[in-house]
Amino acid sequence: MKKTLMACVILLGASMASVADSIKSKTLLTIADAKTSPAVALDLGEPGDTIGDQWLFDQPLLDAERNKIGNNSGVCTRTQVGNSSQCRWTLTLINGTIEVAGREFDQGSSAIGIVGGTGEYQHISGELISFKNSDGTYTQTLTYTLANTINSKQPADAKSLITGVRENGHYSCSECHGVTGNPPITDKYDKQSPILAGQNYQYLRTQLNHFKFARRDTKEMANTLQDYNAEEINQIAFYFSQQTQTILPFDPTIDTLIHSATEDNLWADKGRVLYQQGDQSRGIVACQSCHGASGEGDSHQSIPKLLAQHARYVRMTLAAYKTGKRTTDQTLDKVMRQSVKNLNDDDIKYLSAYIQSMVVAP
Ligand code: HEC
Ligand code: HEC
Structure with a gap:
């Protein structure tokens, strides 16, 4: 399980936060796995290879190390027998989709135009070079730029993005998350706002886009990010990722359910066992295997840091x-x-207490 996940998220290492970087063209190497999931041929018209035949495909998309990073789905229509087809397909990745279209040859490499995208790839342009490998897979190398960042107005500095009240009248981010991403502990809102200081950049950026495009269901954050552009979101994510997390003293009575400190230590102890070892008999995987021994997460793979995050959150x-x-x-x-899925309410309570009590490994 861990392996597949690592795979999914590995590609996120690709881009950086500065404006200069976003103007430069980027390269993304992918492999369409037509070997384990071959295209389905529709032999239309006369039997055999004839104009108008179609190939439909929906296959795993892999990175250079053959870890799964998404999906590759679309259709090719035969336009020249024994030679080439006209194709259109979609690469579905964690932060959005990339649509490509063009002529693909049976042999050698083909240059296919990138015609559009969604999510993070909304204003993408560039090309994809498709090459059929001897094992039946296709190497698809994309070279692209994200044009929106070139034309966007010079972004304001990150701090004013966070502390300012936006035109749409929403609270400033700092109201709930603090200026440095170390939020005050409060009952003012339904939920405790999470600590953002020192959180992994890629994870933050992904979540901000989830809020912006309403893919993360939430009351407090609803609509707050709609009028931030891609570059501002990158800046905010980068800013919070660079802040130092204030590790709270472990007094979970301030932040977990109302109960005694003795109970709290007991919960944290039980939580530690689950976090470090899981519980095989109940089908619970050790959280540590992904989030790390001290809850540090993995910045290259978009696995969030959990270290000392608020128990209530x-x-x-x-x-x-x-x-x-x-x-x-x-x-x-x-x-x-x-x-x-196999955690019960008590397990969740224990794990939350443990996570808040975590300290950095020596
Ligand atoms: C009214 C309080 C409030 C405001 C204002 C607010 N947030 Fe949040 N934020 C929250 C709460 C509560 C959550 C947890 C939401 C959930 O999971 O349902 C959250 C979640 C997040 C997360 C996800 C963190 C994680 O660990 O997954 C990020 C990132 C974030 N906020 C950034 C921002 C930014 C940037 C702004 C300003 C544009 C902002 N927030 C404004 C309360 C707020
Ligand atoms: C196979 C890897 C893996 C395992 C095992 C795993 N996690 Fe996660 N966890 C992730 C990834 C990836 C995310 C980000 C998912 C997303 O974007 O919603 C995540 C997100 C989270 C979050 C949300 C963080 C935030 O700031 O909102 C919490 C909390 C969490 N995991 C706790 C746990 C606990 C507790 C366990 C053990 C019971 C566990 N995880 C097991 C990979 C894993």
Whole structure:
């Protein structure tokens, strides 16, 4: 399970936060796995290879190390017998989709135009070079730029993006998350706002886009990001990722359910066992295998840092995965919904207390 997930998220290492970087063209090497999932041929018209025959495909998309990073689906129509077809297909990746179209030759390499995209790839342009490998897979190398960032107005500095009240009248981010992403502990809103300081950049950026495009169901954050452009979102994510997290003293009575400190230590102890070892007999995978021994996550793979995150937020989040309210792991093999499905309410309580109590490993 871990392996597949790693795979899914590996590609996110690709881009950086500065404006200069986003203007430069980027390269993304992918492999369409037509070997395990061959195209389905529709032999239309006369039997055999004739004009108008079609190939339909929906196959795993892999990175250079052959880890799954998404899907490759579309259709080719035969236009020249024994030579080439006209194709159109979609690469579905974690942060959006890329649509390509053009003439693909039976042999050698073909240059296919990138015709559009969604999500992070909304204003993409460039080309994809498709090459048929001897094992039946296709290497698809994309070279592209994200044009929107070139034309966007010079972005304001990150701090003013966070502290300013936006034109749409929403609260500033700092109101709930603090200027440095170390939020005050409060009952003012239904939920404790999560700590963002020092969180992994790729993870933050992905979540901000989930909020912007309403893919993450939430009350507090609804509509807050709609008037931020892609570059501003990158800047905000980068800014919070660079802040230092204030590790709270472990007094979970301030932030977990009302109960005694003794109980709290007991919960944290039970949570530690689940976090580090899981529980095979109940089908619970050790959280540590992905989130790391000290909850540091993995910045290259978009696995969030959990270290000392507020228990109230973690508890709410685990429950949200469990009830299927939070679906942001959709393109990650539903990794969190799978991880929490066998946890009961007590397990969630224990894990939340443990996560808040975590300290950096020596
Ligand atoms: C009214 C309070 C409030 C405001 C204003 C607010 N947030 Fe949030 N934020 C929350 C809460 C509560 C959550 C948890 C939401 C959930 O999971 O349902 C959250 C979640 C997040 C997350 C996800 C963190 C994670 O670990 O997954 C990010 C990132 C974030 N906010 C950034 C921002 C930014 C940037 C702004 C300003 C544009 C902002 N927030 C404005 C309360 C707020
Ligand atoms: C196979 C890898 C994997 C395992 C095992 C795993 N996680 Fe996760 N976890 C992830 C990934 C990836 C995400 C980000 C998913 C998303 O974008 O919604 C995540 C997200 C989370 C979040 C949300 C963080 C935030 O800031 O909102 C929490 C909390 C969490 N995991 C806790 C746990 C706990 C507790 C366990 C063990 C019971 C666990 N995870 C097991 C990979 C894993």
